[in-house]
Amino acid sequence: xxxxxxxxxxxxxxxxxxxxxxxxxxxxxxxxxxxxxxxxxxxxxxxxxxxxxxxxxxxxxxxxxxxxxxxxxxxxxxxxxxxxxxxxxxxxxxxxxxxxxxxxxxxxxxxxxxxxxxxxxxxxxxxxxxxxxxxxxxxxxxxxxxxxxxxxxxxxxxxxxxxxxxxxxxxxxxxxxxxxxxxxxxxxxxxxxxxxxxxxxxxxxxxxxxxxxxxxxxxxxxxxxxxxxxxxxxxxxxxxxxxxxxxxxxxxxxxxxxxxxxxxxxxxxxxxxxxxxxxxxxxxxxxxxxxxxxxxxxxxxxxxxxxxxxxxxxxxxxxxxxxxxxxxxxxxxxxxxxx
Amino acid sequence: xxxxxxxxxxxxxxxxxxxxxxxxxxxxxxxxxxxxxxxxxxxxxxxxxxxxxxxxxxxxxxxxxxxxxxxxxxxxxxxxxxxxxxxxxxxxxxxxxxxxxxxxxxxxxxxxxxxxxxxxxxxxxxxxxxxxxxxxxxxxxxxxxxxxxxxxxxxxxxxxxxxxxxxxxxxxxxxxxxxxxxxxxxxxxxxxxxxxxxxxxxxxxxxxxxxxxxxxxxxxxxxxxxxxxxxxxxxxxxxxxxxxxxxxxxxxxxxxxxxxxxxxxxxxxxxxxxxxxxxxxxxxxxxxxxxxxxxxxxxxxxxxxxxxxxxxxxxxxxxxxxxxxxxxxxxxxxxxxxx
DNA sequence: CTTGCTTACTTAATCGTTTAAGCATATATT
DNA sequence: AATATATGCTTAAACGATTAAGTAAGCAAG
Numbered sequence: 059x060x061x062x063x064x065x066x067x068x069x070x071x072x073x074x075x076x077x078x079x080x081x082x083x084x085x086x087x088x089x090x091x092x093x094x095x096x097x098x099x100x101x102x103x104x105x106x107x108x109x110x111x112x113x114x115x116x117x118x119x120x121x122x123x124x125x126x127x128x129x130x131x132x133x134x135x136x137x138x139x140x141x142x143x144x145x146x147x148x149x150x151x152x153x154x155x156x157x158x159x160x161x162x163x164x165x166x167x168x169x170x171x172x173x174x175x176x177x178x179x180x181x182x183x184x185x186x187x188x189x190x191x192x193x194x195x196x197x198x199x200x201x202x203x204x205x206x207x208x209x210x211x212x213x214x215x216x217x218x219x220x221x222x223x224x225x226x227x228x229x230x231x232x233x234x235x236x237x238x239x240x241x242x243x244x245x246x247x248x249x250x251x252x253x254x255x256x257x258x259x260x261x262x263x264x265x266x267x268x269x270x271x272x273x274x275x276x277x278x279x280x281x282x283x284x285x286x287x288x289x290x291x292x293x294x295x296x297x298x299x300x301x302x303x304x305x306x307x308x309x310x311x312x313x314x315x316x317x318x319x320x321x322x323x324x325x326x327x328x329x330x331x332x333x334x335x336x337x338x339x340x341x342x343x344x345x346x347x348x349x350x351x352x353x354x355x356x357x358x359x360x361x362x363x364x365x366x367x368x369x370x371x372x373x374x375x376x377x378x379x380x381x382x383x384x385x386x387x388x389x390x391x392x393x394x395x396x397x
Numbered sequence: 398x399x400x401x402x403x404x405x406x407x408x409x410x411x412x413x414x415x416x417x418x419x420x421x422x423x424x425x426x427x428x429x430x431x432x433x434x435x436x437x438x439x440x441x442x443x444x445x446x447x448x449x450x451x452x453x454x455x456x457x458x459x460x461x462x463x464x465x466x467x468x469x470x471x472x473x474x475x476x477x478x479x480x481x482x483x484x485x486x487x488x489x490x491x492x493x494x495x496x497x498x499x500x501x502x503x504x505x506x507x508x509x510x511x512x513x514x515x516x517x518x519x520x521x522x523x524x525x526x527x528x529x530x531x532x533x534x535x536x537x538x539x540x541x542x543x544x545x546x547x548x549x550x551x552x553x554x555x556x557x558x559x560x561x562x563x564x565x566x567x568x569x570x571x572x573x574x575x576x577x578x579x580x581x582x583x584x585x586x587x588x589x590x591x592x593x594x595x596x597x598x599x600x601x602x603x604x605x606x607x608x609x610x611x612x613x614x615x616x617x618x619x620x621x622x623x624x625x626x627x628x629x630x631x632x633x634x635x636x637x638x639x640x641x642x643x644x645x646x647x648x649x650x651x652x653x654x655x656x657x658x659x660x661x662x663x664x665x666x667x668x669x670x671x672x673x674x675x676x677x678x679x680x681x682x683x684x685x686x687x688x689x690x691x692x693x694x695x696x697x698x699x700x701x702x703x704x705x706x707x708x709x710x711x712x713x714x715x716x717x718x719x720x721x722x723x724x725x726x727x728x729x730x731x732x733x734x735x736x
Numbered sequence: 737c738t739t740g741c742t743t744a745c746t747t748a749a750t751c752g753t754t755t756a757a758g759c760a761t762a763t764a765t766t
Numbered sequence: 767a768a769t770a771t772a773t774g775c776t777t778a779a780a781c782g783a784t785t786a787a788g789t790a791a792g793c794a795a796g
Contacts, residue, residue, distance in 0.1 A: 059543060062782095065782065066782075086784095089785095091743055091745085093745080111783075113518065114456050118753095136473065146497075147499075155513060158485075178452045178494060203398055315680050319684065322684070342681035342683070403751090405752075414777075415752085423753095430773055457751090457753080458752085
């Protein structure tokens with residue numbers, strides 16, 4: 059790469075010190091009482107040489123990089139992509155840049171990522187934590203790194219977080235299925251200890267028991283690493299016997315998409331034979347022969363809130379933590395129509 | 398944020414100079430002839446204090462940031478998300494980090510992004526260029542910034558690029574429709590001068606004329622900014638009259654998804670009444686009632702190739718440019734079945 | 737004509753790291 | 767004994783920018 063133009067080059071050309079150039083180009087001429095003539099000259103030279111400040115050097119001096127680190131599970135998953143996009147936009151509004159990394163739901167990768175981002179001197183982190191990364195989060199807290207957890211708060215950790223009312227949303231979804239006349243409602247979730255998923259399970263369970271159906275609980279779990287096989291097995295189990303499920307509630311969109319693939323293969327009719335509701339949005343839900351009822355998370359609001367809260371933490375290291383909880387919306391379509 | 402541990406802190410604790418600490422921690426003890434005893438002591442202290450090198454300072458000194466910049470159109474679009482993911486993984490393999498930004502298919506944003514990334518001293522760029530950003534690319538070349546163009550090469554610019562055989566893939570897709578007995582094949586593409594789209598159009602046109610159907614050309618264009626409306630209008634036009642289209646070829650997945658939504662609304666039967674083929678992959682294509690035939694781009698290979706080529710350019714500023722062109726694969730499913 | 741205030745700059749230290757060059761001291765070679 | 771070599775460390779400059787503190791010249795006031 060061609061050598062970049064530095065303050066020194068401009069200073070040389072103008073016959074002055076780099077300090078003066080710096081004062082002018084950072085608009086501190088008043089304070090530094092730079093001559094108008096000279097200020098104009100410096101600016102002209104800077105323009106001519108196409109000077110671009112070296113952000114690294116500036117950061118080193120100032121201790122601020124104007125960069126935030128984002129850790130998601132997998133940037134190729136549209137849910138996280140969408141989050142990343144809103145964070146990017148909101149960050150840009152505040153003159154921040156985003157560095158990201160995918161943890162792949164893996165604790166070790168997550169730890170490496172956190173370190174890599176911190177070494178690059180990010181001013182703060184937005185983390186969608188992987189299972190088992192609780193200790194890493196505590197560690198951030200101890201080190202007084204400004205950070206915000208998104209999507210998956212840890213109940214035992216006092217940290218700022220942006221999340222949705224997972225239990226409530228799941229409750230509404232299941233209630234909706236019940237009101238549609240379904241009684242044997244299965245749920246397929248990830249096999250994980252992450253709080254957002256347990257909450258969704260809790261909402262499901264609560265709804266069933268509020269309707270006197272606690273005996274009808276049918277939760278099946280799938281491993282992130284064996285998604286396809288586990289889902290097929292789960293659906294196989296739920297649909298077999300004389301009392302097959304008449305509704306399925308999926309805890310995330312990836313579970314639903316994989317599940318619907320199999321349901322189509324099996325020739326199960328939706329919604330006549332089986333109603334379907336899923337957490338999260340997906341383009342695939344629109345194109346399914348009967349558009350899928352789903353729970354829409356307010357992703358743009360979540361992203362904006364995350365960035366704003368993080369910036370407050372960055373600006374004020376002592377800002378008390380805040381757990382922001384937003385509401386999700388049940389979007390009802392044909393896949394959960396009455397029997 | 399708590400003050401970070403620096404070389405100075407370690408040096409102080411060990412009672413030596415920072416230079417010595419640096420030699421040890423960068424494994425240059427041999428060269429610098431550091432005593433074994435001392436090396437061990439320094440390493441122990443570093444561990445105890447949990448020293449993490451300041452990447453910014455290192456980069457400032459070395460002139461290398463071990464960071465590559467990625468510019469996509471929109472990270473929330475799964476196609477770009479997928480690309481970003483493979484680039485991230487491949488970069489990590491080589492100890493590089495990725496900073497990204499979404500251009501929104503907008504020249505001004507693209508320019509701002511390029512500058513923002515370069516100011517942050519990225520070692521190189523991978524760019525999926527927006528329409529009209531040709532001059533920005535030329536400018537990169539002039540400034541000797543190492544970069545690789547992905548997905549959308551500019552025919553008039555001598556730059557390294559990774560792309561696919563767009564015309565060939567489109568040709569195969571249309572040929573496939575012709576062999577399936579379709580004769581009134583419409584195409585819906587973006588209204589853009591970007592080469593990859595023109596190439597797809599060229600492939601379509603070529604296939605028609607090779608089969609003696611040049612008169613049957615029906616290309617409709619949609620604006621990125623008015624996707625929904627333009628597609629509805631286009632499909633409306635293609636399907637009306639006594640010679641409605643019996644097949645549709647979509648130039649990208651977002652066009653297809655929007656198009657299929659409307660096709661479902663209109664109650665048009667696929668594939669009986671209308672065969673459908675789309676460029677690019679999508680989960681939605683699997684869940685469509687008749688799984689959609691599509692052209693699969695080799696995204697993982699493209700991402701890997703892009704990173705590798707970029708790293709070669711970074712290592713050797715004089716490396717001649719290379720235009721790598723990969724083949725895409727037509728995945729045939731029911732949406733394009735014989736009439 | 738000395739003191740003090742402006743104005744318009746420069747000097748120099750600093751951020752954290754790297755690395756060539758220098759400087760003692762000890763040991764080996766002739 | 768004089769010289770060379772090896773060993774183990776320190777010094778200091780550099781990367782590019784920021785900024786407090788210093789300086790020099792001009793001018794006004796006492």
